[in-house]
Amino acid sequence: MDFEPWWLIFVPVLFALGWLAARFDIRQMLRETRTLPDSYFRGLNFLLNEEPDRAIDAFVEVAKLDPETTELHFALGSLFxxxxxMERAIRVHQSLLNRSDLPAAEREHAQHELAQDFLKAGMLDRAESGFEQLKDTRYALPALRSLIRIYESEHDWPRAIEAVKTLQGLVDEPVPQIVHYYCEQAQSALTAKPADVEAAHKALDAADHALATTDAASSKGAKVRTAMLRARLALIEQDPKRERLYLESVMTDVPEFAGLVAEQLLANYRGSNQAPAGLEFLQKQYARHASLDLFNVVFRELRVQQGAATAWAFARGALRSHPSLLGLDRLLEAELANGEGDSDHGPVPGADLTLLRSLIHKHTQRLDRYACRSCGFQARRFYWQCPGCNGWETYAPRRLEEIE
Structure with a gap:
C-alpha cells in the first residue's frame, strides 16, 4: 500500500483531539477533587505520616459530611x-444497616461486618444471630465457619457437628476436628452422674466413622483420644481386657502418646494382679520410644516393686542415654516422697536431696510444660484443643525440654 502525502493532515487533527481529551480529563478530575472535603486529604496526610489515630478522626469527619461514602464506612469499621x-465499629456498621437506600449487596456486607464485630466483642448470641441471617447470601461460607467457632466456644457440640456437615456439603474439604466433637460428646456422657454408657458408645461409633474418612497423618491425636475414651468406657463397663487392648494399641500404634496412657495401663495390670508384667511392658516400651512421662511411671513402679537400688540403676542408665533436668527432678521428687532417711536410700549416701532438688526445680519449672505448636501457649496439662488459639491437636505430647 503506497503512502499518500495528504494523510499527513490527520497528524495535527489527532494531536488536537488528544490535547482536548487530556484537558477534559484534567478538568473533570479537578472538579471531583474540589468536591472532596478537606478532611479527606488531611486523613491521607496523617496516614502517610504514620499517624493512624488522627487519620481515623479525619475520616470520621468525612463520613459525617458525606454519608453516601459506604466504602469509607466499611474501611473505618474494619480499622476500629x-x-x-468494638463499640465504634459496631456503631459504624449499624448506621449502614439503618439506611433504607443501601443496596442489597452492601447490606449483606454490612451485616457480615457487624456479626464479626459482635464475635470479636464476645457477644456470641448477637454474633450467632447475625451470621445465621447470612446463610443464603454470598457470605454463607465464612458465616458458617464463624458459626462453627461460636458453637465450639459454647461447647454446643451437636450444633457444631451439624454445621460441619453443612460445610462439607458446600466445600469438598476434610474437617478433622469433627472427630473431637464426637469425643467431647462421649466425654460428657462418661462424666455424667451416672455415666451414660449408651450415649458414649453412640458418640464413639460416630467418631470412628468420621476417622475412617479423615487423612491418617492429620488424625493421629483424634485416633489416640478415641482409643483412650474407649478404654475409659471399658473400665466403667468392668471389661479390663478390652481396656488393656485399647491402651496398648496407643502404645504400639502411636508411641509418642505413650506417656498419656502409661499410668492407666499400669493400673489395669495391677487390677488383674499382673503388676510385674505391666512394668515389663512399659520398660520395653521405654527402650523403644523413650519419653519423660514414661520414664517417670517406670521409675516410680520400679522403686515400688524392686526397690530403690534397681530404680536408681534404671534412672542412671536412662539419664545417660537421654540427659534431662526434668528427669532428674522427677526422680529426686520421688525419692523425697518416699522419705530421705530410708535405710535403702543407699544409691546417694550423704546427699542432701532436698537442697539438690530445690536447685534443679527452679530451672525445670519452665520446661515442665506442654506447648502449642501454633500460638506457643504453654500449660502444665495436655490439651486436645489449645486454650490460647482454639486449634485442635496443636499440642505435642512431650514436655518443652524434650522438643527444644
Whole structure:
C-alpha cells in the first residue's frame, strides 16, 4: 500500500483531539477533587505520616459530611475492629444497616461486618444471630465457619457437628476436628452422674466413622483420644481386657502418646494382679520410644516393686542415654516422697536431696510444660484443643525440654 502525502493532515487533527481529551480529563478530575472535603486529604496526610489515630478522626469527619461514602464506612469499621474499638465499629456498621437506600449487596456486607464485630466483642448470641441471617447470601461460607467457632466456644457440640456437615456439603474439604466433637460428646456422657454408657458408645461409633474418612497423618491425636475414651468406657463397663487392648494399641500404634496412657495401663495390670508384667511392658516400651512421662511411671513402679537400688540403676542408665533436668527432678521428687532417711536410700549416701532438688526445680519449672505448636501457649496439662488459639491437636505430647 503506497503512502499518500495528504494523510499527513490527520497528524495535527489527532494531536488536537488528544490535547482536548487530556484537558477534559484534567478538568473533570479537578472538579471531583474540589468536591472532596478537606478532611479527606488531611486523613491521607496523617496516614502517610504514620499517624493512624488522627487519620481515623479525619475520616470520621468525612463520613459525617458525606454519608453516601459506604466504602469509607466499611474501611473505618474494619480499622476500629482491628484496634479493638468494638463499640465504634459496631456503631459504624449499624448506621449502614439503618439506611433504607443501601443496596442489597452492601447490606449483606454490612451485616457480615457487624456479626464479626459482635464475635470479636464476645457477644456470641448477637454474633450467632447475625451470621445465621447470612446463610443464603454470598457470605454463607465464612458465616458458617464463624458459626462453627461460636458453637465450639459454647461447647454446643451437636450444633457444631451439624454445621460441619453443612460445610462439607458446600466445600469438598476434610474437617478433622469433627472427630473431637464426637469425643467431647462421649466425654460428657462418661462424666455424667451416672455415666451414660449408651450415649458414649453412640458418640464413639460416630467418631470412628468420621476417622475412617479423615487423612491418617492429620488424625493421629483424634485416633489416640478415641482409643483412650474407649478404654475409659471399658473400665466403667468392668471389661479390663478390652481396656488393656485399647491402651496398648496407643502404645504400639502411636508411641509418642505413650506417656498419656502409661499410668492407666499400669493400673489395669495391677487390677488383674499382673503388676510385674505391666512394668515389663512399659520398660520395653521405654527402650523403644523413650519419653519423660514414661520414664517417670517406670521409675516410680520400679522403686515400688524392686526397690530403690534397681530404680536408681534404671534412672542412671536412662539419664545417660537421654540427659534431662526434668528427669532428674522427677526422680529426686520421688525419692523425697518416699522419705530421705530410708535405710535403702543407699544409691546417694550423704546427699542432701532436698537442697539438690530445690536447685534443679527452679530451672525445670519452665520446661515442665506442654506447648502449642501454633500460638506457643504453654500449660502444665495436655490439651486436645489449645486454650490460647482454639486449634485442635496443636499440642505435642512431650514436655518443652524434650522438643527444644
Amino acid at each position: 475492629r482491628r484496634r479493638g474499638e
